[in-house]
Amino acid sequence: MAASGQRVLIVGATSAMAQHCARAWAQRGAAAFILVGRDARRMEPIVADLQVRAPQADIRVLTGDLLSTQGVRDIVDQACEAGRIDLALIAHGSLPDQHDCQNDLEQCRTALEVNGVSPVLFAEAIAGRMARAGFGTLGIISSVAGDRGRRSNYVYGAAKGMVTRYAQGLQHRLAGSPVRVTLIKPGPTDTPMTSQLRERGASLAPVESVAAAIVTGMDQGRAVVYAPVKWAAIMMVIRHLPRFLFNKLDI
Numbered sequence: 001m002a003a004s005g006q007r008v009l010i011v012g013a014t015s016a017m018a019q020h021c022a023r024a025w026a027q028r029g030a031a032a033f034i035l036v037g038r039d040a041r042r043m044e045p046i047v048a049d050l051q052v053r054a055p056q057a058d059i060r061v062l063t064g065d066l067l068s069t070q071g072v073r074d075i076v077d078q079a080c081e082a083g084r085i086d087l088a089l090i091a092h093g094s095l096p097d098q099h100d101c102q103n104d105l106e107q108c109r110t111a112l113e114v115n116g117v118s119p120v121l122f123a124e125a126i127a128g129r130m131a132r133a134g135f136g137t138l139g140i141i142s143s144v145a146g147d148r149g150r151r152s153n154y155v156y157g158a159a160k161g162m163v164t165r166y167a168q169g170l171q172h173r174l175a176g177s178p179v180r181v182t183l184i185k186p187g188p189t190d191t192p193m194t195s196q197l198r199e200r201g202a203s204l205a206p207v208e209s210v211a212a213a214i215v216t217g218m219d220q221g222r223a224v225v226y227a228p229v230k231w232a233a234i235m236m237v238i239r240h241l242p243r244f245l246f247n248k249l250d251i
């Protein structure tokens, strides 16, 4: 079973999904956590919580600019200096307002960088280290939004689509090697990211069950994890809907 004695790297460690994954890994006796985020103060309660759950674990915090090439390089170098990485999860992201992205190219660029470019750079840097070490499991959180562009969130969806296509290629590259890459596609989930959707009464999956699906999927080395699993069927239909029907949907 994964995590006992293992060293875990989490990028975007303040994410609600990531926090619940970390708790599961802590419960199973992970030996070390390297928690990456942009704000050291926001990481403090997460470290305190994990330390109580896993008194045996060595917990290290790394902060930096997650959006710059040099920031990504420095963080991954520092994370790997501390020792081998058995499990890595890339979890950072933000849900932009689609209209703001349409009306302001700077916001459009930021959304693409936070949700697409930065996760891909982290994945590339971490996968390279794992490939050289000859072991490791890398989980990358994309979204069902990346499966087909929709008017309500296509800038975010484009960034997630990039992550999805990138992960497919990385899996192809590493096929036959001991390194596993799991692409995670959550549906709408109850986390701080979706607080506005919750206020509007949207149906959201509990973050605990989505995190459990991520942990299990990475344990099993699955290529793709839809969480909750019903989204695999929903997105299969959405992806295959003919354009004349799709264009009538307000989604």
Ligand SMILES: NC(=O)c1ccc[n+]([C@@H]2O[C@H](COP(=O)([O-])OP(=O)(O)OC[C@H]3O[C@@H](n4cnc5c(N)ncnc54)[C@H](OP(=O)(O)O)[C@@H]3O)[C@@H](O)[C@H]2O)c1
Binding pocket: 012, 013, 014, 015, 016, 017, 018, 037, 038, 039, 042, 066, 067, 090, 091, 092, 093, 094, 095, 114, 115, 141, 142, 143, 144, 185, 186, 187, 188, 189, 190, 191, 192, 193, 194
């Ligand atoms: N919740 C959903 O419905 C849903 C659905 C599909 C996919 N996802 C994806 O799941 C992942 C986890 O999201 P979550 O739901 O757990 O959201 P969350 O609790 O709101 O966490 C978002 C994370 O992204 C980080 N982040 C946001 N903007 C950043 C920036 N500009 N630079 C660096 N870090 C930044 C946050 O760091 P700070 O704490 O410093 O702000 C935090 O760690 C994301 O990739 C998200 O796109 C979520």
